[in-house]
Amino acid sequence: MRVFLLIVCAAALSCGPTPPAPVRVMAIVPVETRGYEPREVQLQTIGNITTLKGSVAELIGVARVTLDPNDPIQRGGIENLTDDQRYEVLLKDKGADVRGNYLDKAGVLWPADFHTWNMVTTYWNFENAWLYFQDLLASQTPAQTPDELNKMRVLYWPELKINDTLVTDNALYMSFVKSFAITPFQNEKTVPLAMNLGVIGHEVAHKVWSKRVFNDEGIHPTLRPSTGWSGEPFNLLRSLDEGLADFHGYGVTCRSLAGCTPDLLSVSIADQTYAKQRDVSRPDACLDEGLRQALKSFSADQWIRARELYLYGNLWAVSLYQAGSKTGGIGKVKSLQVALLAAYNDDRSQSPGLNQLVNRNLNNQMAFTPEAVAEAIASHIADVDLRRAFCSEAMDRLQLQCLRPDCTDKMPSCPGTTRRGTTCKVLPPLP
Ligand SMILES: [Zn+2]
Structure with a gap:
């Protein structure tokens, strides 16, 4: 034995x-x-x-x-x-x-x-x-x-x-x-x-x-049932967590022999249409009327069970990816990954990060808008061309509501030469 x-x-x-x-x-x-x-x-x-x-x-x-x-x-x-x-x-x-x-x-x-x-x-x-x-x-x-x-x-x-x-x-x-x-x-x-x-x-x-x-x-207090955030601010917050996680997940794939894989899911799920909708490089990603309606009207409980949670998050990931890709490729995408992480939490500079935007407004959820989020990200992108490209992609794909063509009224960090991208058709204003 x-x-x-x-x-x-x-x-x-x-x-x-x-x-x-x-x-x-x-x-x-x-x-x-x-x-x-x-x-x-x-x-x-x-x-x-x-x-x-x-x-x-x-x-x-x-x-x-x-x-x-x-x-x-x-x-x-x-x-x-x-x-x-x-x-x-x-x-x-x-x-x-x-x-x-x-x-x-x-x-x-x-x-x-x-x-x-x-x-x-x-x-x-x-x-x-x-x-x-x-x-x-x-x-x-x-x-x-x-x-x-x-x-x-x-x-x-x-x-x-x-x-x-x-x-x-x-x-x-x-x-x-x-x-x-x-x-x-x-x-x-x-x-x-x-x-x-x-x-x-x-x-x-x-x-x-x-x-x-x-x-x-x-x-987190914003996510607590009954006392947390609700409606669009809640839905936006949850979607950002998901979409930005896809953007980083893509970044992690760049370390493998297969190289960068923006379409993370198609090897793992049967529903290929949905897998393609989550692709962070998707050139045609646009907010449409159905998704906008869902973002504004779904309850927290509905949103966390819905595909729209991920599809709206994808628009943020694509705005980042396409800004990098159109400005100069993979190296620029990395600059955006670095900037995005800086934007998660910044209590040192004049530009508040997402942490500050969320936690200073726990009782004022209406301050958490897509435009405020885009500004928090843009203000942490040091490279001016890249910042302009991100502002342009985000204005276009997320239908940001700006009064000026360069969006500097809502997003002062966007360069004055910014113009809205032309991939998506402008949605009619909400009634
Ligand atoms: Zn997730």
Whole structure:
């Protein structure tokens, strides 16, 4: 018996000491053909390859999360609990270490089973999202670090129940318990969302937004049922979080062998029409009358369940992407990613950031308009050509309401030479 165990341990790394980072390991990653294939990667930040824990992410297995308004301890509304209390109440099982199994082939670790492939790939995705934000934050003045992305808690394959529905085939950031979830997947035809690099980039962007715009509050005051914001300001706020997450998710894909992939979803979902509508490079993205009507009239509850949430967010992502692309390509898009992050939170300069625009107007939601948001972003774009291009795209695609042709009445940061773009037809004024 003893001999048998020794042989098992010699073949599988899980019994041995964990090698120091970087660790050479196989993962399923986007490749040159834009498909996903097993390739050797290096994990730069992993501490323990067996339990999949490192400085940027920590995977936790077999957790059980239940959101249930009929649960006696949730009945008072989870928004009335502190972040720590919510974690205690909603995580019915806090989970345990995962365990990866590998075979060592000439210094490269090969996952030995299905879950180990998924877990290594998940860690690699989180590491790349971290590297993306680290790069953008290092480019800020003064330079910053992505402190909110240290040891991100990732619930791997949890039993996640939301109002009695078991969540599968998804990847989520749950700000209310400050945890990510990589839920079980069953759809074998496509790349699971959890393995999609851009999707993980999108989820990590939610955490960055939550920290920098919402002051790391698990349920920000604007989002509380009954006492929070409602109507257009609420809908705009939620859509920005989603659309800008797509814009950053796209940015994270640029780190892969496949190169920048503005169409994040088409490899992962069956509905190709919808996937194309979420493409951040979509040249024909315009606010139309139906979307405008929904933005203005949907209740908070309707909006968060509607596709319009993402479609309106997409107009913001496309305005940024197209401004960069038309001004000079990928390098300019990166300048916009840096500027956008600066615009999330700025209490030092004369130009308030989105955090300030939201938190100084908690009781004055009508001040949170698309024009005010566009100004907060524009005022953080240093390059004048790029700022003009962003103003022009946003005026056009989002139908910003300005009295002057250069929009400087509503957006004083726009250069006087700005003119509204010509992609979209001007909508008639609302009755
Ligand atoms: Zn999202």
